[in-house]
Amino acid sequence: MEVLDEGKGELLGWVDPEEHREWVRKNKCLSMEDKTMDLREAISKFVQDGSYIAMGGFGHVRVSMAAIYEIVRQRKRDLIVAGKTAVHDLDVLIAAGCVSKVEVAYSFGHELRGLSPASRRAVESGRVKVAAEWSNAAFQWRFKAAASGLPFIPAYVLLGTDTFKRSAAKVVKDPFTGRPICLIPACFPDVAIIHVHRCDKYGNCQIDGALVMDSELARAAKRLIITTEEIVPTEEIRKEPWRTCIPYFYVDAVVEVPYGCHPCNMPGCYYFDEEHIAEYLRMTRTEEGTKEYFDKYVFGVEDFNQYLELIGGVKKLNYLRELEKGRARFVYPWISS
């Protein structure tokens, strides 16, 4: 195939699919084993300084904030992060000083709430390096290629743009049509962290709501930490096997963390805690405020349960559940009235 153009971005997370196959054979457990452990153990075991990590969910939706806080608590450093519509999760990791490089499809923003003060400071000052640019579909297809054990996936995106020039994709002459097509390289993250609605102790997972990229991401990552709202008996999974979107083969750790997505939205369970997100955005406007935030909500608590008490406990959590059902008044502290 004739290569017509190459992006100059750094190729991260890529390995020869044959190497990955061998790694899988040597390292992954193919039998159903109990993988439950606590968050502290899961993070210390699978997230190393310098790891390439990717989070499930989308923006402020179904992200494993409990795992993110634990990474901060364990003061991991030099992480490389897949910024695939990474929003609150990535912003918190950057604000806490855990990240040195990020690949960006959508990062440094909080959608309608505005840009991330902490991330912007880090990127504009050069403390965090943007290693490559991608689009959401490109990131999705990087994981799909990896999940399929392929080196790349062809697609009609990125073509003709600076996003391509800063990516690690290549444009080739398609031997079938004769036209240019973009080859999106596979991405095999060292570790992915996905928060799900329910799974059994082996890691057979069900997700309610939009799947985003999680089915492919789970299969692309070398190590997979699942945090879950609840652990259910395997019989529950076997009753409706068509709802399983991640089977145990891919899973390395199962951690039960009810409300583990707070202050983000867990579809069907609880809605955004806008009050807390607004507090975070306010405090991270300055370095001092950022330090204060982490001292209070991460280093100042023993674990996630203490954090939940601190953000308002049962009363707040019930309110967020009512909001999700549309039975309470929505509040948007960032709207100027």
Place this chain on the structure above:
Amino acid sequence: MSKNKSRYTQTEMMIVAASRLLEDGKTVFTGTGMPILAALLAKKTHAPRLAIIYEAGGMCPEVPPTIPISVGDSMTTYKAIMAASMDYVMSFIQAGYGEYAFLGAAQIDMYGNINTTVIGPYDKPKVRLPGSGGANDFGSLCWRIIVLMRQDKQRFVERVDFVTTPGYLTGPGAREKAGLPRGTGPWRVVTQLGIYGFDEQDKRMTLLSVHPGVSIEDIQNNSSFPIKIPKKVEVTPEPTDEELRVLRSLDPYGVVLRK
């Protein structure tokens, strides 16, 4: 627009104008903010069979109790027909099922190229913006792209600092030469001042209509590149009372309308 100040806002004018562009029975791929309100308004007025789809996977939801503030939040699958995935949705538009897509922009140029990545030099950015998200994908793969953005000299620029999402690139034939699917590209740009299209021959941004109270001078004074002005310029019809009533009911908390 001054005499109507009390009846509707610029934001409302933009959303109403955008909603009228959507045809019944088609698909529309939308983000949060003004675009989702435009899509919902169209569905509640002239386009009841409009299929609203979100890139995170929500397909054809009904009108939710409050508008989504994330492209993946639970409001995007409210009474939907399917909670799919990004692979599903992006493959769907790559195969030709994406009729309309809404995009926002920090900068746009006369060929409709869009920047949402960085203001200033890439390696020493003045402002780092969020990047492409799904914009490059929608802008590459959907048939008709509608850009919704505020217009001024800093946003309507001669050359965007970074081409995040392809417009007509360097002019006629450039999209096809780059390998992008034929027949796609920016179709309309809606701002607080008017509605623009792209000339079929030279692919340059062309004024289609000015909003009530806006002059041709305002159009040109708020752009750093020359906008093509046709001999006869239409005036965008004002939002009707019904459109305003429906629009305001769709955003009861003022998430977008009061922002």
